[in-house]
Amino acid sequence: MSCLKCLKYTMCVANFLFFVCGAVILGFGIFMMTQTKFSSLLPSLPFMSITNILIIAGIVITCVSFLGFLGAYKENRCLLITFFILLFVVMLVELAGACILLVYEKKMYIGxxxxxxxxxxxxxxxxxxxxxxxxxxxxxxxxxxxxxxxxxxxxxxxxxxxxxxxxxxxxxxxxxxxxxxxxxxxxxxTMMETWFEDNLLNTGIGVIVICSIEVLGMCFSMTLFCHISRSGLGYKI
The missing domain is CATH 1.10.1450.10 (Tetraspanin)
Structure with a gap:
């Protein structure tokens, strides 16, 4: 029981920290909307805008981490399984994006x-x-x-x-x-291509680290979910 309590509060603290980080990223993205940015240089590729990436990342991080925090704190099965599913979907999207970049980085169409x-x-x-x-x-x-x-x-x-x-x-x-x-x-x-090539390895390492954290979060949430199910606590709110 003490280990599960430790797991519960570890999830709460970790998700709270991620929530704060997500809020900071979202705020910085909104701030950049009012500043000079590079989005006008690539109008047909809006997903490459730094502002759009920061805002989307901030929204996803804050929403998912809030669900994880509330689900762990309240020991709510619905929130925990929703947190698990969202983390799994986000991880799949990240892996798919990484694979697309690796496959099509040399294609002339993008260039x-x-x-x-x-x-x-x-x-x-x-x-x-x-x-x-x-x-x-x-x-x-x-x-x-x-x-x-x-x-x-x-x-x-x-x-x-x-x-x-x-x-x-x-x-x-x-x-x-x-x-x-x-x-x-x-x-x-030429400088853009050089920058992308130089940071490709760092991007891959970053994706691996993020996916590892997400897998750990899914394991924690599923462990807590199974404990709540066995305890018969139901959908506590």
């Missing part, structure tokens, strides 16, 4: 899709030099400036993509930069 989006958004950003500039164009230009400063790149393939309207965010040294540079040599598409 061409990203290239087309970058070319289109860069053309919109170039419009900011013209007399009529709306809010959308300004956001795209701000996103490109932040993108180029972050990845230390210029244009899609090179600085020549800006066609004589190269922004200062392309400059290696802003103080000594002029109409001909020196600009970052590599294009942003």
């Amino acid at each position: 061409e899709k990203i290239t087309n989006d970058l070319n289109k958004s860069l053309e919109e950003a170039r419009q900011s030099h013209k007399s009529s500039v709306n809010g959308t164009v300004r956001v795209v230009r701000d996103d490109w400036d932040l993108f180029q400063k972050t990845f230390k790149c210029c244009g899609v393939k090179s600085w020549k993509d800006w066609k004589g309207e190269t922004p200062s965010s392309c400059c290696e040294q802003t103080s000594s930069c002029n109409a001909t540079g020196p600009y970052w040599e590599k294009g942003c598409h």
Whole structure:
């Protein structure tokens, strides 16, 4: 009985911590909605938006962890089995996403899709030099400036993509930069591919760690569920 009590409160503490983390991630995602972000650079691939990923992850973590906390604290079989099912579904989605990335990472379709989006958004950003500039164009230009400063790149393939309207965010040294540079040599598409390849292993390790935690949570919830069933506590609320 003492071990089961320990299991119950361990689930409560762990799910409470995950709930707090999920709330922080959700709040940060909402905050980023009001800030400059990279979503305008890839309009046809909204799932790659950092803001969307943070908001979705925050909602899932808070909802699932809340069910786990309440189910363990109240010793409610309905909540515990719901927690188990949701964890299982989330784990399947994560594994499916990881497999898709591994299978299709080298497919030309994804590369061409990203290239087309970058070319289109860069053309919109170039419009900011013209007399009529709306809010959308300004956001795209701000996103490109932040993108180029972050990845230390210029244009899609090179600085020549800006066609004589190269922004200062392309400059290696802003103080000594002029109409001909020196600009970052590599294009942003190349730097994106390099970044994804460099972080592919870390992403895989992260998925494995998360899935391990989810399996542990499912084992704990099922153990507590079976104990409640044997004790005849029913659907206590």
